Amino acid sequence: MDLVRFFVKRFLRLLLTVLIISTLIFFVIRIIPGDPALIIAGVDASAEDIQIIREKLGTDRSLPMQYLAWLYSIIRFDFGNSMISGESVTKLIFERFPLTLTLALMGISIGILVAIPLGVMSAVKRWSLWDYFGLVFSQAGMAIPSFWLGMVLLLLFAVKIPIFPLFGSETFAHYILPALSLGFGRAAVILRLARASMVEELSKEYVITARAKGLTETMVKYKHALKNALLPVITITGIELGYMLGGAIIIEQVFSLPGLGRLFLFGIYQRDFTLIQGGVVFVAIVFSMINFLADILYSVVNPKIRVE
């Protein structure tokens, strides 16, 4: 019962977030000086040409009408056509999305599979070799810029020792180096949090209860403390994944991958307003959805959140 109510509440919050962001984008775009119709038409265009473009864009209508039309288009997931190529923005986004999704999932997997176990072990065996290794790993992960790591990895494992392909996105192997470069820094953040969280949980009173019950140390740590320690880790992992799904502009540039990041970057270069606004709304929706899923997962692990 609690879970269903929590689910509905969080879903309404998701819708509200998307609505607020869409509204913000709508007005920000309108505040930016310059009439998009003029930009499209060019300096030499006649007044009629400009009027025709305005009608096509819908900017000839009143502001409230434009706003309603905008919200309606979001509901239909139709962000209009690119002002440069004329292609559907939705189509452009969904062409690029699988690549970004693959990259993000692989990047976050590195975070989950490496950082969480390493962080938890660091906490359990504090000030041991494990912990120092984790410390070096996370310091390096936070200090090394991902583009530099990407270039070094390319140089080492695609040029000097050609194990991985230099560019392209056809096979799984193409994604390994970019995912590593992308995931390393994220993993560092997750590791620090996992360690701090586990250290805190291990000092909680219920751990004493678990020991007093005669449970083995394995059960005390990896059942009782770990389940609680994972809570903040779930939240931060969701946020990290959300960021990655917005496209990794730098990594996509380094590895010449045609992902969302590059699509939006070129949209900005070319002042493709419809593409930019569609892109921002899309990223906002994806981000909210990931957070929503993380919240649901969180509430399964920690039922207490449902009533708070």
Add this chain to the structure above:
Amino acid sequence: MMAENQALLKVENLGVCFTHGAMKAHALRGIDLSFYREEIHGLVGESGSGKTVTSTCIIGLLPSPPGEYTSGRILFDGVDLLGLSQAEMRTYRGRKIAMVFQEPSKYLNPAFKIGEQITEMLKLHLDMNKEQARQRAIELLGLVGLGKDGRVLDSYPHELSGGMKQRAMIAIAISCNPEFLIADEPTTALDVTLQLQILRLIKKLKDLLGMGVLFISHDLGVVKEVADRVSVIYAGRIVESSTKGMLFENPLHPYTKLLMASIPDARKRGQRLATIPGRVPDADATPSGCAFHPRCPLADERCKTENPELKGKENGHAAACHHAGESWNI
């Protein structure tokens, strides 16, 4: 009167020291306690007197370092618990010696249902399968007054009230029919009305399961309600020990007398509540001689230099005081 050798659990001359750098804190300075089946032994003292350290030692969870045993034994069924490895001790913990803690909301794991927190012990210690464990858990909940339908099994701790949480905590503790139960201030975090219910529950379970109980409290009033035997601890030493009747009728140690005088009493309404001046000394700075002498109204030169022995064990009422039984104007 039960003979000494029938004791279920005996703490003998137990000494514990905590080391922090160059600082040494003697938390326990040689204490003796005997626990019998079907008997609640109250251990009373102020914060920092060594009550909780005593219980931590009995259940074998003294953090070491910084804690360290300096002397003594803890005999349970003739076995010295201090000589056991952690793996051996685990077969006692929860199975034969169980513990109930002060604040159930902190000592229950918030992420697991009550059912899981009970059944994991049954599966581990009694090799029960899932269904057997669930049946037994429902039985246990009925026993502690949490309903016979087992609805609480599927509740998380945050869904229960304070009193229910403490009942659940007790259900966990008694799940494997332990022979010895440690209750460390089990009612301190509860409302007064709930306190009495929980005290009665512990008494009932003691009779039902034949457990020996160590009941720790800072509140002599609560101990009077529940205990059969009472020991008073001060600065890591037992200063007085007796059956409840004898102790409350004729307290021998001035500290015990002062503690009794500070129990609120409806008949003394309107008067100032008596307090004991000063506070318990830190364990790294225990006064010389009798540790209580700086706060004692009867203290003389001898008390400052010579530590009194616990005398009078033969007649079942022992006190560690050079002026045992002497009276003064409180």
